[in-house]
Amino acid sequence: MVQLTIQDKYSRQYKAGFPHLFKDALVDVSPLTKEGMILDLVNRQGQFIARGYYGKQNKGYGWVLTQNKEEAIDQTFFIKKISAALAKRKSLFDDPSTTAFRVFNGEGDGIGGLTIDYYADYYLITWYSEGIYQFQSLVINALEQSTSVKGIYEKKRFKQGGKYIDDDDFVSGERAQFPLIIQENGANFAVDLNDGPMTGIFLDQRDVRRTIQNHYSNDKTVLNTFSYTGVFSVYATLGGARKTTSVDLANRSKEKTIEQFAVNGLDPTQHEIRVMDVFNYFDYAIKHELAYDLVILDPPSFARSKKRTFSVQKDYVGLLKSAIQVTEDDGVIVASTNFSGFGMDKFKTMIHQAFKESNARYQIVETFRLPEDFQYHKQFKEGNYLKVVFIKKIRS
Structure with missing residues (x-):
């Protein structure tokens, strides 16, 4: 000490x-x-x-x-914190339509630098510093003593500038058969807990995806940019979309998107899946006068390709201006960012700037922050990072 x-x-x-x-x-x-x-x-x-x-x-x-001078940072401490976090998620554990969610969210649940996610009886622990990783055995023991655990995997996101340490991520219990099929809001999704830094689905967008399915998709054309494994496209299709177009630069995005359609019994050949730079696709869509009823923008905070570097701080306004050009009048843009460096007010200012510079009118229909399982510390605003704004492009 x-x-x-x-x-x-x-x-x-x-x-x-x-x-x-x-x-x-x-x-x-x-x-x-x-x-x-x-x-x-x-x-x-x-x-x-x-x-x-x-x-x-x-x-x-x-x-x-x-803040308790008498409280030791020992096995009892970790059991207390993890069991309390699990108890807060009881309603999610009791919901058969959703079998993947966050059960421990860093400082929001009392231990910064650590997250634990639940995937259909398996747990995924993510360590964000070498410091918290020193408590690995205490955390694993606490998890195993607090709930029924089929198997545990881990992601180490420290060293090398915060990048993922590529390794066998299996820790203990029974190895899962991948792809592991989980449910979210009644939809099926294929995930892999031992194949790189990500699993195939971002759990913090659960409420946004359900809203898109229930209220914004029926009989609509949908453009899903930075589509990753196409989860938004699947939700839109389940909600009755006429057609979805998924665009992502990663080569694996196509096969993974096809897989997500398939595990829901949907025909991927009825939808468009493009492996290309999103900005290049916007140029293509503008040139060919394509327009969509719903455009989804959920870029990474920072990304670098061979020809382009993207930063939310510098480039989101320009990205949104491109989206405005390919959105139908009375259509909706879902603008999202997980960048923690600014809050919702700043994000809305960026939205206003993009529409003003595009000479377009808009109306904010609804907004979303983190779902209930992503607990955050009220005094640490950066922890409440997710900002999602549904924007209606008003007919001129």
Whole structure:
């Protein structure tokens, strides 16, 4: 255990429960020699403020775990946190139409740097720093003692600039047969917990996808950009869409999208699946005067191809302007970003800028943030990262 002094101007913030340790808040970081060290945070008078751990994640130095001086960071601590998080998701465990969701969401459930997802009796643990990974055995034991576990997989998202460490991700229990078929809102999806950094579906968009199926798809033409495995396209088709067009630059996107259609008994040949740069597709669609009733924009926060670099901060307005050009009058654009660097107000300002520069009128129909299983810490706004805005393009 190491004692670290908090700068005076940040003491009140940490006393109030702020969970994230960052360099400017610390008087001296030289005692931080090994990730996973337990840290006692004190003020300049030596009074205890909180206890946490050292783990480099993005630009942070770790996370606060407790403000109780008597609470040890031991097996009991992890059992308490994980069992409480599981109890909060009881309604999801009881819902037979959804068998994939988040059961532990980092600092929102009391342990920053760690997430746990549930996939049809299997659990996937993601470690975001070498520091939290030092508690691997305690976390796994806590999970196994708190619920019935068929098998556990893990993703290590530290080192190499935060990139995924490519390895066999199986940890314990029974190995799954992949693709593993999970359900979400009654739809089927194929996932793989041991094939790279992602699984085939982003669980934080569950409510958005259900809304698209139930209210925005019937008899519509749909363009799904940055489509990944085509999950939005499947939902739109289940909702009665006349045709979907899925566009993604990754070569695997086509076979994976075909697979997602197939596990739902849908004919992928009735839909268009293109492997190409989304911006190039917009140029193609504009040139050929194509227009869609529903356009879905859910790009990564940052992406680099051989010819282009995309950044949400710099390029989202331009992306949205292209989408506006291929959206029918009275059509809807679903604008989404998981970038944590700005909030919903800034995102709406970007939307307004794109429509203003396009000389187009719009109406915000509804907005979404994270679903209930993605608990976030009220004092750590970056944790509430998801912003989704349904925008109606008003007829001029």
